[in-house]
Amino acid sequence: MANAITRMITLFSGSFVGEDQFGNKYYHQKKAKAGSRRRRWVIYKESDEGSRVPPEHNAWLHYTINDFPTGGTAKSWQKPHEPNHTGTELAYRPPGHILEGGQRSKATGDYEAWQPE
Template identity: 55%
Template sequence: MSLGTRLYTLLWGVPVGTDRYGNRYFRGKRLLHNRERRWVLYNGAPEASKVPAEWHGWLHGSPVPPPTGNEPHRPWQKEHEPNLTGTSLAYRPPGHVLEGGHRAKASDDYEPWVPN
């Protein structure tokens, strides 16, 4: 986070809450064009996929109050995971260069296109 963001948050930010990943959420002290300004200070590298779903809606102007952390967890809900692209934990399908580069042969009904 830049010095400007820290200074703006110190002067104009009102703390709203923190998620379980340590990201801190703020709202502006005054309205800007009749809208409330909302923002997040990330814990670690600034990556938008680190924002859990319950906070995503609030950040994007949802009129509901900010999450409290006591929201019920439904059995069908998965645990939030940030985007892992570019890390060693990223998904790599069979045949990917970093997974050996060999994939299973295509089925017998596959014929590659050959130009005339």
């Protein structure tokens, strides 16, 4: 969640631009300083985690694109955006991982374990 200072800056100098499918809200400065561009920022709906920003909104935040993205820009071959799941129940765990039972499949014939003499 945004801290009190960010909320105050948003209240006094921020202008709401839009919201993404995860509920994150995007803002930019009402007025840019002379010779510079408007600052852009996001207030996350849940925890402050950068991977929760979809790629098209990340491009807007970093001035890669000028217009705020609207829905329907995904191609048919693109998967929906998912935040980084590291450290959560949804994280990938390869076969043999301790949290997946710790049992690996047997080694194939091309592998021979080293044995000290």
